[in-house]
Amino acid sequence: MGGRKVRFGILGCAGIAEKLVRAMLMLPEQVQITAVGSRSLGKAQAFAARNKLPADVKLYESYDAVLDDGEVDAVYLPLPTGLHLEWVTKAAEKGKHVLLEKPVAPTVEELDEFLAVVERNQLQFMDGTMFMHHPRTAQMQQVLRNSQVVGELREVIAVFITDLGVPTGWTSDIRGQPHLDGLGCLGDIGWYCIRLILWAYDFEMPHTVTAHSGSKLSDTGVLTVCGATFEWKDGRIGTMRTSFLGDMVMKGICAGSKGTLEIDDFVIPKKEDLASYRVKEATVWEDRSIGWGSREEVHQVKTSLPQEALMVQEFSRLVSNILDGGVPEPVWVTVARKTQILLNAVKSSIESNCNTITL
Amino acid sequence: MGGRKVRFGILGCAGIAEKLVRAMLMLPEQVQITAVGSRSLGKAQAFAARNKLPADVKLYESYDAVLDDGEVDAVYLPLPTGLHLEWVTKAAEKGKHVLLEKPVAPTVEELDEFLAVVERNQLQFMDGTMFMHHPRTAQMQQVLRNSQVVGELREVIAVFITDLGVPTGWTSDIRGQPHLDGLGCLGDIGWYCIRLILWAYDFEMPHTVTAHSGSKLSDTGVLTVCGATFEWKDGRIGTMRTSFLGDMVMKGICAGSKGTLEIDDFVIPKKEDLASYRVKEATVWEDRSIGWGSREEVHQVKTSLPQEALMVQEFSRLVSNILDGGVPEPVWVTVARKTQILLNAVKSSIESNCNTITL
Incomplete structure (x- = not known):
């Protein structure tokens, strides 16, 4: 890879951070975890211990202290x-490159507000959509x-259903709290569906976005079930279904004029080192339509690093390039923004009785 | 089985009739093909030859002649x-039991009109949805x-995409001619999706039906792409996607709180004698969500008779029962009517700019 090692500060000790820290520790040549900040020192210490962080990782009792650390x-x-606007803005103002968990913002307006600071400071931005890097x-x-x-x-169908234990245990999950993660299943898992379709x-951006009827809200007021149809001007269609209320479905279907590509675990592969997808093509009917067949193949893809490590590696490569005098790679701002625009269009459609939103 | 052998007359020599005739010939104990009627005697003769019908099958130059045959x-x-109202009515008035191809009618009103004659005459009715009998x-x-x-x-997703060669060759297919089969893909293949969801x-009937945006019409004016969302009062959802414009997808996904049942060929099994479905349940995340797994099982179901023969067999059993003094089995009227109601609700929604239709 070459280039400088990128020194990371971690803001907050969320569950997902443990996955990312593990990924960072897989990249000793490219990544150094320099600091962890939490609202309480005890939480940061417990996080460091649980994740076997090296002794030289600085543990801070605030997020600000991480941003003030010149070695980050x-x-x-x-x-x-709900906290992204404040903390991405602060981080960018302190000249820190930002790897940001998804959904990146509650609204396109908030996203644009903090992206402007990121871009003004010539910083690298990437959203935490791991599957992009597998x-x-x-x-x-x-x-x-x-x-x-x-x-x-012609048709892309993305379905992500996962049991978040609604309503039991719901209130302890930030995804049930409107002021923290107000987008519910649309933001948490719909993000991936929209991203897959895009x-x-x-x-290419669709021409219209229309929510499906039948969205559900939790008693705390966030979406637990929703779906939408995306329509391109030339007739291509994207269909998204998401729910926090069922056993896992994590399916992508990309159906075309000649064949279909299908994935059963598009967001997080079942296995870390081996992921598969299926291709089915050239369907032929038997005489009198008594049966049919297609050429079908299961493709297996090995990876020595899990997708989250590949994501951190790519982000670090881009940051390292900037540290060596290069400029930010803009593609991640573009795709995050497009995803956010569609996500908020679905929300607008839901809130307007499933009216079609023309983009 | 017991009971009398049922004597069939066949009205028309459509391609699908060859599949049904083959099925009837598999049931020599229960079924006798007595007559075939076509608008031309030549067509009936060619049909008889092509399908190796016994020499004693009567070939008629009109549909009326079949209905006038006391041995049918x-x-x-x-x-x-588009011809169902006329010919089911005539058949029922002549006391003939009716096995009717789907979609059964252009509108619920037409369906009710001819079903009233069927019921008044105490006749057996069944729609030709073969998969119900597998x-x-x-x-x-x-x-x-x-x-x-x-x-x-909680979520049922039914997708049926098949390449009907639109636009090449389109005009020679009755499904492209509004006065014959005006429902296009909604009637031809959406029928099955709606039936699977029901x-x-x-x-149980849903509370609302809402078409998806992005429906497409052929240049002859019939639907070639459409979709819809069905919503039950308790939050259950059905999602349908159909298209005449892509390589085969024939998928059903039934997703619940504990697991998912999935089928890749729900309308017509790929193989005649062996069909499969998958059940996936009890998903467990690995620590830090680095992967996940479910109990997964592929179930294989053998059948000695193909589903269309099982359908004819069941219809014949019901007719034979009536010939022996029994009464019609009403369930097939009920399910055909429910399917038709939803089908026409989707059409109404499409025609009203995807407004939600409350049933």
Whole structure:
């Protein structure tokens, strides 16, 4: 990789941070965890112990202290969405590059407000959408771009259902608290569905966004079930279903004129080192339609590093490049913004009785 | 089985009729093909030759002649949907039991008009939804009703995409001609999606029906792409996507609180004698969500008769029962009517800019 090692500060000790810290520790050549900040020193200490952080990691009793640390190049920010504006802005004003958990913001306006500070300070930004960095995703992209396989892509269906234990235990989860993560299942898991749909259509933006009827709210007032249809001007369709109320479904279906690509674990592969996807093409009916068959193949993709480590590695490569005099890679701002725009369009549609939002 | 052999007349030589005739010939103990009527004698003769019909099958140059034949107990009616009102009415008035291709009618009103004649004459009615009769369907129903497996069913997703060669060759297909089959993909393949969703929810009717944005029409004016969301009062959701514009997808996903049942060929099994479905349950996350796993099982269901033969067999059993003094089984009227109501609600929603239709 070359370049300087990137020195990370971590803002907050959320559960997801343990996954990222583990990933960072897999990258000793590229990443150094320099500091961890929490609202309480005890929490930071427990976090350091639980995650076997090296003894030289500085533990701070505030997020500000991490941002004031001159030895921190970049921050990983797993705070609740409602706190992103404040802390990304502060981090960027202190010249820290930002790896930000998703959903990146409650609204496009807040996102644009803190992205402006990030861009003004020539900092690298990346949202924490890990699956973008799995080699499977790159391989699937090649499949989708090969006109001989799936052909013209026409329907993308993304379904993410996971049991968040609603209503039992709900109030202890930040995702149930409107002022912290007001987007509920739309932000937490719909983010990935929207991203998959955008990714499949090469990040072209749809023309319209229409929520499905039947959205549900928790008693705390956040979405627990919702869905939406995205429509492109040329007739391509994206369909998203998300729910906090069922056993796991994590499915992506990319259906085209010649074949279909399907994934059963698109957000987080079941296994860390081996992920699969299926391609089905060239369906042929038997005489009198008594049966049918397609060419079907299961593709396995190995990875020596899990997708979250590949994400940290790529972010660090970009930061390192800036530390060596380069400029920020803008693609991550672009895709985060597009995802956020669609996410908020779904929310607007839900709030206006499923009216179609024209972008 | 016992009972009398049912004597069938076939109205029309549509492609689908060849599949049904083949099925009838598999049931020599229960079924006799007595007559075939076509608008041209040549077509009827070619049909008889192509399908190796016994020499004693009477070939008629009109549909009326079949209905006037006193040796015909029941008719199989594969005529275009736009002709169902006329010919089911005539058949019922002549005392013939009716096995009717789907979609059964262009509108609920037309359906009710001819069903009234069928019921007034105490005749058996069944719609040609073959998958209802596959032993896999009965087995899956047991899975869905077992509260220990899928648990409370919350999301049913039915996707049927098939390449109908639009626009090439489109005009030669009755499904592209509004006066014959005006419901397009909604009637032809959406019928099955709606039926699967209704079936999964034990034929309880939803509270609302809302079409998805992005429906497409062929240049002849019939639907080639559409989708809809069905919402039950208690929050259960059904999602349907259909398209004539892509390589085959024929997927059903029944997602519940504890697990998911999934089928890749719910309308027509890929293989005639062996069909499968998958059950995935009890998902567990690995520590730090670095992966996840579920109990997964593929179930194989053998059948000695294909589903269309099982359908004819069941219809014949019901007719035979009536011939022996019994009364019609009303369930098939009920499920056909419910399917038609939802189908037309989707159409109404499409025609009213995706307004929600409350049933």
